[in-house]
Amino acid sequence: MEKRSLVTIANHSREKIEYLIQMAQEFEQHPNRRLLEGRVVATLFFEPSTRTRLSFETAANRLGARVIGFADPKVTSGTKGETLKDTIMMVSNYADIIVMRHYLEGAARYASEIAPVPIVNAGDGANQHPSQTMLDLYSIYKTQGRLDNLDIFLVGDLKYGRTVHSILNAMYHFNPTFHFIAPEELAMPDIYKTFCHEHNIKYVEHTDFDADVISGADILYMTRVQRERFTDLMEYERVKDRYLLKLDMLSKARPNMKILHPLPRVNEIEYSIDENPHAYYFEQARNGLYARQALLCDALGITLDEVKNDKTIIK
């Protein structure tokens, strides 16, 4: 079996992204299968991330795999001074695939180089979180019917927000127009603007956030403005509510516009919006299940054809 670790989707081709989206669609139609029966999936969470772990473990369980692992790094030998390499080599003896979350950047890349089994990166520090990106792309595709030529508005913390950087990298195949809406302290870093220039991606920067700005959006991607990111807490107090999405700000929104958020939300989106047809963040989280089912199967060498012709579907 070919070893196909997933460390990042920044280098995925357009075709590969579309292929994975098609696979996720298959799993959305029939999420319960015995496709991974007899396989063991290890989920190694060197830093806690309940949401991501539950999503991966559900994806594995619904495909019939058995799951081992740890959710809390305190129980691992890492606290006794064991290297990441030793932990990975040990778990590789037991599992067919390793899903890992780590607080160090580049940990997943390193693990993929030493492990005899595929590694799926469930987030490595501030670096990559490809399954989040994949579910974001799947959500955009599902709500808009396409990935091409969309107006994508990224709001909040664009400086440290790993998810928005990944979307930027992954969407470049699809001729998007980006709008960056952030306080100056948390503006999109130059390195990503340079990326846009190099790939002829159009972008507009805003500091205002109101109904007129939102009226041009197909996707409104909200992120958390975190207090700890600010050196000047006065500045935080000044801007924190400016990027709060309120119901009346949706008055001029396009009918197809959907609001996405990687969750957890704190105070970025008014609760009254939850019932609004533009709100999509809870469905987005559910899409994570199907996207992760696709990523697990792809990493294990299971093809789209095999998924389409799967005889193990549990109806």
Added chain:
Amino acid sequence: MKKQLMVAAIENGTVIDHIPAQKLFAVVNLLHLDRMTSAVTIGYNLPSEGMGTKSIIKMADKFFTDEELDQLAVICPDLTLCIIRDYEIVEKRTVTLPQELRGIVKCTNPKCITNNEPMLTHFHTDASQHLKCHYCNTIISLDDVKLVEN
């Protein structure tokens, strides 16, 4: 005043000339000269017409691989090397920055796996003289490079 050689000539080996004086010890570390058993002559703060002061290293009976020498480009991009055989310069070459650097440069990101695990660092270089960490994607300018301590 009669000019004289401040450093003795060698019969066979390698001479690295025109090292910026302050980069000398970085070059010494990079080439692991402390582990050499043949004769090594190091000149530090020598007068140089072009550079003001310079450093020079002469290594008897030592010939480096291209890969070893190209790593020097990380700290001295414009270095010239002379390969000496029978007291004659048989080859002059300029070092070039390789596309991959393994175990040479330290990543500046304290949260990079390479700073927390016993492993080699790995960088990719580009035309604009920047290094990108293979693991955490941190980009370092050549001017800010710090070498791995051995």
